[in-house]
Amino acid sequence: MKVMIDEQRVARLLQDMVRIPSVNPGFEGGVPERGMADYVEAFFMRLGLKAERREVRPDRPNVIGILPGVIGDAPALLLEAHMDTVQTANMTIDPFSAEIRGGKLYGRGACDTKASLAAMLAAIEWFAGNGVKPPVPVHLAATVDEEVNYLGVLDVLEAGHAYAAAIVGEPTGLQAVVAHKGVVRCEIETVGVSAHSSKPEEGVNAINGMMKVVAHIEGAMQTRLRSAAHPLVGPPTLAVTQIQGGVAPNTIPERCRIRIDRRTIPGEDSEQVWRDIRAEMAKLATEDGGVNVIVHPPFVLDYAMDTSPDSEIVRLVASAAAEKIGEVRPLGVPYGTDASKLARAGIPSVVFGPGSIEQAHTKDEWVELKQVVLAAEIIAGTMLEFGK
Missing domain, CATH: 3.40.630.10 (Zn peptidases)
Incomplete structure (x- = not known):
């Protein structure tokens, strides 16, 4: 017909x-x-x-x-x-x-x-x-x-x-x-200590801490992701898509947040991917001079x-x-x-x-x-x- x-x-x-x-x-x-x-x-x-x-x-x-x-x-x-x-x-x-x-x-x-x-x-x-x-x-x-x-x-x-x-x-x-692909979107936050910008040594700059986080994402984490690929959708990806930090030009920022977009491939479990990111950040904090970093639960998680x-x-x-x-x-x-x-x-x-x-x-x-x-x-x- x-x-x-x-x-x-x-x-x-x-x-x-x-x-x-x-x-x-x-x-x-x-x-x-x-x-x-x-x-x-x-x-x-x-x-x-x-x-x-x-x-x-x-x-x-x-x-x-x-x-x-x-x-x-x-x-x-x-x-x-x-x-x-x-x-x-x-x-x-x-x-x-x-x-x-x-x-x-x-x-x-x-x-x-x-x-x-x-x-x-x-x-x-x-x-x-x-x-x-x-x-x-x-x-x-x-x-x-x-x-x-x-x-x-x-x-x-x-x-x-x-x-x-x-x-x-x-x-x-x-x-x-x-x-x-699936997706995991979450916020990563670094926590410091606020101080007057005329005496930055009295504070802990959360933006500086976030710079280490972003450098790790764009370096070691990206390299590992590129080594795995699905024949139809390609490799998983990770991108920093938003950033927010600081309250005033004369204050050392106490907090800084980024949002990340992690695309998963078939065979990956999106919930486990988030847990792995959290573990990765915990390890980074230990290895890199005590960066205080928090990985918040996903606000979008799909498979x-x-x-x-x-x-x-x-x-x-x-x-x-x-x-x-x-x-x-x-x-x-x-x-x-x-x-x-x-x-x-x-x-x-x-x-x-x-x-x-x-x-x-x-x-x-x-x-x-x-x-x-x-x-x-x-x-x-x-x-x-x-x-x-």
């Missing part, structure tokens, strides 16, 4: 959603995702399909739409895409105009990842509109909070549905991503993903995509997605969607509409085959 998706219909779906502001409330100018959730819920209601609305946080609901399958009680295929976007500050276009120029649709979230959500909705609509049932039920989860704390996908796991596999929407250029290329969902997505764009091979990426939470719950997951990660979060974010159409057809083709 051949699936043909109308480009104008896809464009209308994506325009509708880009015009609904859904900047994650964790960012400047953020608003809850309720407007997006209302849109997705109404979409399923128009098709006569069940939609389960789950309040993850006030005004921040997930919506799980359900397309019945031939085998009604079989574990479902999950399609998941997040509704939130990053901030709009410094954009050079109207972030919510959803203007179409030269076959591209512009706006915040157009690429990351409302395009994936539009493709999934269009695929569901094709089945409902043509009276076709997939072999197993298909659930579409439109989720909140992927850009900050992953609360939405965690709530999907708490909803109690059984899932055989998942397609997680992100801009992958229609390639099948089977591996990605790497590594799905077997031989799993059914990967094979079917890759096969359906190859029919449209030619050769498709399983890839790894350095960023993280909601898929890692599903994979840790035992759900084989592949990350897939239209657009390029190079356009995500940019000042003039856009996606090619033809890719969104192809994504919809590839997803629908996978739905037709999964669970046969």
Whole structure:
């Protein structure tokens, strides 16, 4: 059975959603995702399909739409895409105009990842509109909070549905991503003794202590990380991303803090990585003249993903995509997605969607509409085959 998706219909779906502001409330100018959730819920209601609305946080609901399958009680295929976007500050276009120029649709979230959500909705609509049932039920989860704390996908796991596999929407250029990195973000603090800057010898400068910490991170720790690599995602990485210290220009600083971003690779345990960093800093304090250093608990901790290329969902997505764009091979990426939470719950997951990660979060974010159409057809083709 051949699936043909109308480009104008896809464009209308994506325009509708880009015009609904859904900047994650964790960012400047953020608003809850309720407007997006209302849109997705109404979409399923128009098709006569069940939609389960789950309040993850006030005004921040997930919506799980359900397309019945031939085998009604079989574990479902999950399609998941997040509704939130990053901030709009410094954009050079109207972030919510959803203007179409030269076959591209512009706006915040157009690429990351409302395009994936539009493709999934269009695929569901094709089945409902043509009276076709997939072999197993298909659930579409439109989720909140992927850009900050992953609360939405965690709530999907708490909803109690059984899932055989998942397609997680992100801009992958229609390639099948089977591996990605995890992340540990935490604060490291050095503690000194304040004094008047005219008598610095009476104090202990926390910034000087932090200079030793940063030098150790950029030296010995970085060297060790570069020696380990995963075949698809490369080596783990560590970066100092923020620093704060001192209270006045005439006071020896008592405290200095940095934030670090440690990207983990498949095979690493993110919690153990944090414990290792804490042990490393404790050792540094002992060896380097008594630097008083504290490693605070992670404020973000996520896991790497590594799905077997031989799993059914990967094979079917890759096969359906190859029919449209030619050769498709399983890839790894350095960023993280909601898929890692599903994979840790035992759900084989592949990350897939239209657009390029190079356009995500940019000042003039856009996606090619033809890719969104192809994504919809590839997803629908996978739905037709999964669970046969």
